[in-house]
Amino acid sequence: MDTSRITQLLQAHASGDQNALDELIPLVYSEMHKIARGRLIGERPDHTFSATALVHEAYLKLVDFNRIDWQNRxxxxxxxxxxxxxxxxxxxxxxxxxxxxxxxxxxxxxxxxxxxxxxxxxxxxxxxxxxxxxxxxxxxxxxxxxxxxxxxxxxxxxxxxxxxxxxxxxxxxxxxxxxxxxxxxx
Amino acid sequence: MKSRWNKIKRIFSEALMLEKDDRARYLDKICEGDSELMGEVLSLLDSHEVPGTLDQPMHNLRMSAISLARSNLMLGRMIGKYKIINDLGHGGMGSVYLAERADGEYVQRTAVKLQHSPFVSESQVKAFKSERQILASLEHDHIARILDGGLTDHGQPYYVMEFVDGKPIDEYCDEKRLTVHERLELFQDVCSAVQYAHRKLVVHRDLKPSNILVTNEGSVKLLDFGIAKVLGNGGELTGGTPLPDLQPEWQGFQPLTPSYASPEQVRGETITTASDIYQLGVVLYELLVGFQPYKLEGDSPEELERTICDSEPLCPGKRLTQSGLSRLASTSDLLQICEARDTAVSQLRRQLRGDVDAIVMKAMQKEPDCRYDSAEQLATDIRRYLAKKPVLAHPQTKLYRAEKYIRRNPVEITAAVLVFILLAAYIITITWHTQITHAALDEAQREADKSAQVVEFMLGMFRAGDPRVNPGDQITVRELLERGLGEANRLDNQPELQANMFNVIGKVYTSLGRYHDAVEILEKAVDIQRGFSGDTGTETARYMNDLAVALTRQGIYQEAYSLYTESLDILISQYGEKHPEVANTMALMGSWIPVTGFEESTRLRYKVLEIRIALYGENHLLTADAYMRVGQIERSRANPEKAIHLFGKAMEIRKNELGPVHPDVAESMIFMADVYRLYNMDPVKSEKLYREALAIQDEVLGEVHVSRLHGLSGMATLLSDKGDHAAAEELYLEGLMIRRQIYGEQHPSTAEGIGHLASGYSRMGDHEKAEYYLRKSLGIWETLLGPDHIAVSGAMVSLGNTLVDRQKFDEADSLFTRALEIQTQHYGENSGALVIAALGRLYQQRGDLDVAEQHLREAVELFEHTGSSEHFDVVRLREKLEELLVTRN
Incomplete structure (x- = not known):
């Protein structure tokens, strides 16, 4: 996953490019997902789904807070x-x-x-x-x-x-x- | 403040970097005698070492919180052409919303299922679209239609479905209190929907109660057919065609509902229609039993895989036994489950055992190939079961098929049995009289043995409380008996056979609680047999015993007593005293104390013990039975230690002969528990014994569930003595439920059970409820046995006592007076001591102490007069009298 791309998009969005968000969401989502999964390995295994939950949460917030000025990921x-x-x-x-x-x-x-x-x-x-x-x-x-x-x-x-x-x-x-x-x- | 904090922080971090052994030295040095500082750091270091609040998992909490937040956010939004108006539920991967399509004239209510994660690749989108076409083509009465589907602006896939206003099938069944039979019928609709989809090559993959709704009209609708495959959670399980470009993080998700996942799903193997069959099995299991086959909460994926793939779940019938339950639930859960199935525990177990077990377990086989080939086959087997035909799932033994046949045709088959007896007896008569050949005689003998077995079989079947008898079958049994009686009446020219038939039918009437009819028929049997074999025939003696049993139940004790006396004379004169039948007759005679008298009963019971020891030795089951009988005497004689010793002896013999897990062993335990409880010797031991015994009975309930009643009521009384009234009430109710199920409402046993419940309420001080139930019980006794029956007098005394508690003295008085009349009528002038004692209590409560004392004295005298001065009722009564005298002085 191209993290610099995310940062780029976030910045674009912060400077008023609404379309950037559309492209951003799936990317961030996917990134979060990966991070969350990686992080939860080693914890109690029944956390498998909470990785997803966390991502959902992030996603939810992303959608809802789309007017927030994103500095970076x-x-x-x-x-x-x-x-x-x-x-x-x-x-x-x-x-x-x-x-x-x-x-x-x-x-x-x-x-x-x-x-x-x-x-x-x-x-x-x-x-x-x-x-x-x-x-x-x-x-x-x-x-x-x-x-x-x-x-x-x-x-x-x-x-x-x-x-x-x-x-x-x-x-x-x-x-x-x-x-x-x-x-x-x- | 801040600087202090920073100091602590620094020392804490420094200390953490040191070996544990070096920390103390470091802290001593750095804290410079500041003990408070040192204490603070030490406590933080301690806290660092152990897991605390922050380290607990919070997965479920997170999920729930997110669901709530999300649904709050979604309301009012548009998805495609649909406006979200409410929240229907959330899963790990998606949410379901109630939505409206409001374009133009009409408003259509729909369910929108939205996946949380958006698609990220073209191929996923393509697969989704083609799948949507297939799903939209599913048209079946029991499948919710897919109306639309697409991707949101954010690339999240969604489906729009027909909105089904229904409840999950498990809730629906429980709410409507559907019986096992009705549940199975409903479940066939589920199977037919699955079968339809399978024919269209659509596999559901996520069958579970929340996906199987039932509308209020009782119509089944399956939701989400095939959606699991397209929407994330089944995406990697497409079997054969993994989606190209699928990123690794999209893979490896297990089905969202592990409880219903098939072994191959858990292992991530190819999913076929067989997976749906498995899930149908799990759903059916849960619908019937009320529990899921496995307990999976908190399992890791590895544990989960092991459980689902390797462990054998308890079959439904076993699950509801004590051992199956203990891992899962309490008695109250069990009662709730039975309540929801409109049945009793024992009956539910019985219904599930056998075919239903086999059907469910076949559907749930670990190996896909071993399951039913299709949902249709599963439905067919259910249909066959409901029609009482042999099921495919069941091992096809001859016995099994025969049993099926008998169950399917109860009337015909038992009629056939009757005819068979008649025929067999007929052959015997013929061959006896003509003495054709030895061969014929042997043949006849064999037939005779067989027919005796058949009679036993019949009796076994009719024996009230036999779990094989369904309450509903009693009607057919009665019809059958009428028919048998008609046959028997026509046998005038074969008196011996006729007497035999009357005897058999009469015994059946006795066990059905129709004592009046029983007496009439059994009298005929005795008369005919007497005419046939004379006054000294042993067969006559046996018939007399059977008649006497019916007479005692009917409450005609004097006559019963003289019959026993006569029969005993005959048997002793024919066989001598040391004979099994003599002992049996003595046992019967000694078991009914009121008329035999306490002393005589004691003598008889000890005599039985003596004869049986002589006949069979110490270690014989019949000796154990005799020990039980004398144990009861000693219990009543207020010799608790001796009683326990005797019951214990019986228990040991039974354990040796029958093994530790046997209902007879349990019976001995219950009697011991009774004594520990009655004499307040050891309530803990008592409870332990009750529980152990009840567990045994539960385990082997097949034959003995009537025996559970004794233990249940004993245990209930113990609990209520302990003050645990709620638990006691539950047990009383369970006992009553069993009685009602087995005997119906109008039966002595049910009346007795209601009486027990009432006594429980009375002990917990709820005299109002006690009164209600005692009136009910008295009503049943009167209807069943007429107003003059001895049992009616007992019920009157109980009600009277409660009325005294409720200060309704006048009515109590008239009840006691009436009860006394009945008792003297039956037992003669010098009886009714307990009623007189009850009257004494009434006067005492009223404050009329002179009359009270007079009555209590009279009661004690009466008891002593009848030779039962050792009986513990008398002992108690004397105590009461003492108390009264003390208060008076």
Whole structure:
């Protein structure tokens, strides 16, 4: 995949070429897909589909945010991570409200099968903890957004945020340890 | 603040780079006695080492969140000529929307299926277009039509389909509470749609309940035919013609619904129509059983492949046994599943076992070649099953075919059996009288043995509670009996045979709960036999026993008692005391305590034990039976340890003789559990025994599910004593459901089950419900047995007690009085101690303590008078009296 082409198109689009987006979308999509697949190898295998999900998400956002001024593809990744965070937290909050409203349906049944997964509460607590981290260390919080919500690799995160890989790696380790500790004590 | 954070950050990162052993030294040095700083870093290092919240997978959450976000975005958009107006569902690869085509005059509601990922190559687009033509040509009543299809501006392929306002077939079936039979009938429509498409060379590839809708009118519609192939998730599975230019990342996707994927699909091999057959099998499995054949959640692709390709799923009939379920679900799930199929657990298992198992498993064979050749063949087999004909899927044994024939023609075949008995007996009579040849005699003997077996077979079939008897078959059985009775009535010139026939038919009536008819017919048998073989004939004695059984059920105890006495005399005079039949008769006689008397019953039961040990030794099943009987005596005598010892002995013998997993072993366990519970000795042990026994019974339910009732109600009582009323209620209801299924509403056993349920409510303090059910139960008893039956008096006492709890003293009083009348009528003046005790309780509740005391005393005296002072009812009663006296002082 020609990454420079993507960058080129993004720039063209940023400078007002609407047609560039039409060509861009499939390319970005395909690229994201590849990245996502590569990244998920080595994680739990049942993530196979979440690679796709992430890409869908990116795609969705691409379509919806087509007026956003794209700097480059990494800008796009950063955007996607942020959006993913919003979507997830939004979803978790809505579902929590629904649950408290006593609406029980098949969905709740499904959730019982997924005990090892992140829960709605977890998502909300992660978001809250991340907001606290933002106050302590904005850069680390950004790294978490990319890595945790966006699912980006160290390398992608580094490129997205304009940092060096070792720095991202250090930030991530610390932020992860800090957040996990915070969340454990809740 | 910030600088402190940065310090922590720096030390943390430095420490991480060091070997673990060096960290402590480093931290000591760098923190310079700042213990708070050191603590902070150490806790972060600890947290670094272990997985935490952030490390949990969130795939499903992501998917759900994205679906929601996406559908919010899509509303109102145009896809082709269609405007999206609602969201119908999302899968991993695509979404389905409700859309309207609003051009010109008319509005058409459609479903638009949109793939998320756009096509990236010309060849994909070309393949998509040609496939669309084929799909559009599918025209079948049970296939949703493809109306249109194309690519969005972004290159995403979409299909526009006829919108089907229906429910997934599994939901539909559950909601309408379709029986197994009805589900199978409906499923034939699914098969016919698949067959049609296969003839057009279209393979579905993704058959699953959510793709098989049923409209409210009950019409089946299959969605998404062939779409899986074109839309991404099946794209690489086209079998033979992989799309050129297809980029690697488009390949390797497994079907989106692994639960329904065939082994060849999981392995990424060539997909043929056989894959659809497999998926039909899985769907049918789920429709019938309520569970999917495999539990796949959370499996990795490798695990998934192993499970689907290598492991053998439990067949439907087995799945609903305790062992099949334990991995999956709770009893309440099971009850729900049965409820949705309008049936009882045992019945559902029975329905699934055998042919249905075979059909489903044949469709689900791992090897495509071993499955049904076509959907049509599968449908045909289902049709054959429904018509009670042999199915292809089943191994074709002779026995199997014969069984099929019998099931198909219950009336004719059993009539044939009857005729056969008559004929056989006829031959015997002839040959006996003319004594033609030895050969003929041998032949006749053989026939006689055979006919005896046939009689046994018949009795077995009619025996109430036999799982082979469908409740619906009782009508035919009754018709058959009427016919048999007619035949028997014409046998005046062959009295011995006639007596035999009356005896057989009478016993069948007994097991059907028609005691009145049974008594009448069995009396005839005894009279005829008596006339034939005289007062000392052993055959007469046997017939007397059978009559006595019916009489006790009918509540005519005195007469039954004298019959037993007479029959026992005959048998002892003919055989001596140490004879199996003598022991059997004593056992029968001793089993009905009210009239035999507690002492006499005790004596008889111990005598039976003695005779059987002498006859068969310690380790014999009949000895075990005798141990059970004396165990019950000791239980009632308030000797719990002894009772447990005796039941335990019986259990050991049964285990030795029958193996550990046998209903008789379970029975012994249940009796032990009862004692542990009744005497409050060891509720934990009691529960364990109940559960173990119920599991055994479940496992081998084939013959014994009536025996489950005892354990179920015992376990229920235990649970309700424990305060777990909800679980208890469930078990009571399950017991009642079984009774209703087997016996119907108007049967003593059902009345009894309702009574148990009521006692459960009473224990949980819901006296209102208890009253409702006790009235119902009393009503059944009265209808069945007339107003003067002893069982009616029992039901009256139960209702009366509940009425006392509800402070309805007057009605309770009149019920007790009536019950007392009935009991003295049956048992004589000195009976009804329990009723008098109940009256005592009534007065006590009313506050009339003088009269209460008077009644309780009278009750105790009566008990003692009848020689059952050791009975635990008396023991309890004495305690109550003591309590009353204490409160009075």
């Amino acid at each position: 990494y800008h796009f990744f950063g955007m996607a991570s942020q959006v993913m965070r919003n979507i997830l937290v939004d979803y978790a909050v809505k579902r929590q409200v629904q649950k408290r409203g006593g609406k029980r349906n098949r969905v709740t049944l499904d959730e019982e099968h997924l005990k090892e997964e992140m829960s709605l509460d977890d998502i909300i607590s992660v978001d809250h903890a991340l907001q606290r981290l933002e106050k302590l260390d904005e850069r680390q919080a950004k790294v978490v957004e990319c890595r945790f919500f966006g699912g980006l690799t160290i390398e992608e995160t580094a490129n997205t945020l304009g940092m060096s890989e070792p720095t991202v790696s250090r930030d991530w380790k610390m932020a992860r340890a800090w957040l996990n500790r915070e969340l454990k004590n809740v």
